[in-house]
Amino acid sequence: MTYSYTQISQYVRCPRSYRYRYLDGWKEKDTRAAMIFGRCFETALTAYFRGQDCVAVLFKQWEVYRDVPLDYGKGDSWDKLVHQGVHLLHQFAQDDRVRIRRPKKNLQLKMIRPLPGADQFVAYIDAIGEIDGTCHLIDWKTTTSRYPEEPQDLLSLDPQLICYSWITGIREVALVVFVRKHRPEIQYLKTSIREEQWQEFGQLVHAAIGQIQSGQFPPHSGIRFPANGCTSCPHLGLCLEKQPLIDSKLVRRPGASDLDWLEHLDD
Ligand code: SF4
Numbered sequence: 001m002t003y004s005y006t007q008i009s010q011y012v013r014c015p016r017s018y019r020y021r022y023l024d025g026w027k028e029k030d031t032r033a034a035m036i037f038g039r040c041f042e043t044a045l046t047a048y049f050r051g052q053d054c055v056a057v058l059f060k061q062w063e064v065y066r067d068v069p070l071d072y073g074k075g076d077s078w079d080k081l082v083h084q085g086v087h088l089l090h091q092f093a094q095d096d097r098v099r100i101r102r103p104k105k106n107l108q109l110k111m112i113r114p115l116p117g118a119d120q121f122v123a124y125i126d127a128i129g130e131i132d133g134t135c136h137l138i139d140w141k142t143t144t145s146r147y148p149e150e151p152q153d154l155l156s157l158d159p160q161l162i163c164y165s166w167i168t169g170i171r172e173v174a175l176v177v178f179v180r181k182h183r184p185e186i187q188y189l190k191t192s193i194r195e196e197q198w199q200e201f202g203q204l205v206h207a208a209i210g211q212i213q214s215g216q217f218p219p220h221s222g223i224r225f226p227a228n229g230c231t232s233c234p235h236l237g238l239c240l241e242k243q244p245l246i247d248s249k250l251v252r253r254p255g256a257s258d259l260d261w262l263e264h265l266d267d
Pocket residue numbers: 014016017219220221229230233234235236237239
């Protein structure tokens with residue numbers, strides 16, 4: 001089996017949701033405009049570091065979705081997103097704080113770490129490069145709100161950065177956050193990950209895989225007033241057995257239903 005950060009974090013958040021997604025094949029429909037735009041924007045960033053016309057690349061990538069009925073956030077539109085993206089690309093070039101040497105090698109790196117047995121852990125790292133002259137592992141994020149910067153070193157608890165640091169052995173990590181708000185802004189947030197955090201993350205991975213392999217998938221809603229993790233979970237329709245909700249949010253991986261007979265073995 002190959003595991004990733006997304007899989008392990010989904011299992012830790014709610015084991016039942018993990019089962020729906022990775023064993024039963026129920027995948028969230030790809031209609032979230034912000035997420036699709038984020039992918040287009042990251043392709044434009046790659047073009048920037050390769051010395052290409054990144055604005056043209058952003059238009060070309062995003063143009064594909066101009067007439068596609070996507071789910072836009074409150075106040076967002078196709079035009080608004082592209083304008084914010086262009087503004088952020090210009091700002092990024094003006095700041096000139098990030099350097100990626102040999103972009104073909106140091107952008108979108110695939111890292112594999114063998115795990116006990118025949119398992120492995122895979123991660124795709126956005127970039128390894130210099131921020132303000134110092135080498136960092138870099139993760140890009142596009143978002144509509146600023147990342148919190150207080151209290152100091154809050155970023156060192158970010159589980160995704162800990163995971164990427166664990167798999168690469170690079171302690172200096174950074175988030176470059178492209179904030180799509182009224183006045184677009186870029187945050188360059190840096191932190192260091194400790195060796196002890198690598199060990200703890202490794203233990204978390206082993207524990208989660210052990211539970212997955214022993215077939216433990218209890219629902220873990222995290223419900224506690226007023227926060228309710230189920231309301232933003234794409235698998236809510238499956239848990240509540242509400243077909244219209246399933247149809248509106250999910251698609252099933254082709255062939256996944258052929259394995260439904262396995263569920264009856266639990267009964
Ligand atoms: S709806 Fe709640 S309990 Fe069901 S899979 Fe999602 S998070 Fe888990």
